[in-house]
Amino acid sequence: MLHKTLQYWTHRLLRKGPIRLAMTLLVRNEVDIIEDNIRFHAAQGVDCFAVMDNGSTDGTREVLEKLKTEFDLDVIDQPAQNYQQALWMTQLAEYARTTLKADLVISNDADEFWLAQEGTCLKDHLTANDSVVTLKRRNMVLTEACLKADYHYSQAQYAVKNPILYSSDTQINDTAVSMLLVKISPKTIVNPHGLIKMKGGNHRAKHGWRAVNAREESGITVYHYPIRNYEQFEANIVNRQRLLRDTKARMGDHYRRWVKIYEQGLLKQEFNKFILSDADITTTNRIGVTEECQTVSAALKKVIK
Incomplete structure (x- = not known):
């Protein structure tokens, strides 16, 4: 702990120039969204990327190779199949410190888009002296528009505003739950x-200086697109089923729920419950569970090729 505290303090005293902001990602089979993610965050002010590919077979790895020619982006292959997200993301943050010379690191997932307030970029809300900055994360929800043949996830127009506080047991076992409306952890x-380790799916971090200057930041919001279409959803759950064969694997309750439902042959019915009708949206907007949110959609349209 003392070593990490001194590391932070030494960097704080010696660093010069503007903030160098890195983004790290751990990916597997994210071909439908990974290029959008990199382009979006480069436009938001991210300087460099470190992406760990965990054995993608859908073309993700090839997309990353192409992006390397356009962005300051390093790809690290991680073939191990014993899912160790916290360890691997901690290693990526260390790589960002030593190899990419980053001052700050966003530990991201491919389905998350970090958007600064209009007229600003991410770095406008950060300082090189920050230790851990916590940000609100919001699920984007599905409407009946997602059933159209030409639908793209970036067309989603509604986000969760005040999530429903289901218990963990309810999230796993209650067939009526709509998981896109549950409370999700910040990022x-x-x-x-000074970083000691990443924790809890990139939602928390142990840092040698956290007790002194960790803070929350309202000028950046993370928009989450966990379910984009049925094919992507099913492929994700098949992968999670494989990972959960390791009894020591740590994973959110929602994934355990979905694997259980998949094994019962009910995954398509579960997907259909994510879709809110026009009447549903009118109701959830009226009672403050969801709200119209077009800012992230507009930002995505500027960078998607």
């Missing part, structure tokens, strides 16, 4: 100088 931006 963090960390200073890799």
